[in-house]
Amino acid sequence: MASYKIRDNIYSVGAVDWDIRIFHGYEVPRGTTYNAYLILDEKITLIDTVKAPFVDELIANISEIIDPKKIDYIISNHTEPDHSGSLPRLAELLPDTKIFCTAAADRELKAIYKREFNTTIVKPSETLNTGKYTFRFVPMPMVHWPDSMSTYLVEEKFLFSNDAFGQHIASNEKFDDELGRDLFFERAGDYYANIVLPFGKQVLKLMNDTKGLDISLICPSHGVMLRSYIADTVVKYSEWATDKVDEKRAVVVYDTMWGATKKLADSIAEEWRAVGIDVELISLKEKHISYAMSRLLEAKYIAVGSPTLNRNMLPSVAAFITYMRGLRPQKRIGLAFGIYGWSGEAAGQIEAVLNELKFEVLPLRRYMWNI
Ligand SMILES: Cc1cc2nc3c(=O)[nH]c(=O)nc-3n(C[C@H](O)[C@H](O)[C@H](O)COP(=O)(O)O)c2cc1C
Incomplete structure (x- = not known):
């Protein structure tokens, strides 16, 4: 996948995995994506990375826009290797770049990769200013790991929701309405059933924590971005979280x-x-x-x-x-x-x-x- 400009200064730079069919034991018949987002400002920020075998694709995508060495901050919303797998390589390339993550993520990154990272631990509602942009951190423990976090870009009203609202689908389409309602909700439901289902209480807490946020775009870590079906997806998540059948x-x-x-x-x-x-x-x-x-x-x-x-x-x-x-x-x-x-x-x-x-x-x- 090439980089994709979402809006001035904001790019999708992740990778598409067209061929994967089994994802930690779970069938993904349409493949998946590992989404990462690059935000240009006085300080340049990368949100999440990609699975290790796709690191060159990530670096190539970023290089279409800027020299990757210019990245000042990485926000690591989740330590699972499909999102953090490129961190060791990026940490070699960018030793001074700060990695923002939750305390649990800090512990997990060290334990998973058996090395230190240049981490800065963030707390709920803490913000990071990069110039004209403000990022607000919204930890979402157990949606679906202890370290999980989403990040809200205040000025653009974007929620980088990581695995919440994800869908396993590899596609050239970038947005929910480009997939169409049936396919989007089929993939979102399949994802919920197989990844998020045990964490209904935590999903409801996340809904509560983000209730006051005005959201124009949800940028998840898998699948397409949500712009047209946000309200319907929130309703669906509330129903799935309460086992409404x-x-x-x-x-x-x-x-x-x-x-x-x-x-x-x-x-x-x-x-x-x-x-x-x-x-x-x-x-x-x-x-x-x-x-x-x-x-x-x-x-x-x-x-x-x-x-x-x-x-x-x-x-x-x-x-x-x-x-x-x-x-x-x-x-x-x-x-x-x-x-x-x-x-x-x-x-x-x-x-x-x-x-x-x-x-x-x-x-x-x-x-x-x-x-
Ligand atoms: C290799 C094998 C082992 C079996 N072991 C048991 C058993 O331990 N206890 C039992 O009640 N029936 C056992 N059965 C019998 C099957 O449960 C029985 O044939 C049943 O009707 C098979 O149902 P199915 O037609 O849906 O396969 C065994 C059958 C086979 C072929």
């Missing part, structure tokens, strides 16, 4: 060895459809666990099924169950099901996790050999 939507997630559990999955789907519920059947042989999570985001009902294999559920179903257990969806109605030959542990193991998640759990559906 469609009462008439269900997902039935399963795997099978010889087909009997699929028959049971089909019959559960038929029963639910018969009472007006919109059901999506998801075979874990065909779909990734992260796809199933993204479909659960707005669904009230979830049925999970597995045959018993060696006194356990199938590994594919165990992967989904483990993943869902970590992402902690709430307020769902759950159903465990499975087919077995003699001991039949799988369905009960699934049900135990549905109970642990405090779902309203429907009676177990478990049959010997076939339905």
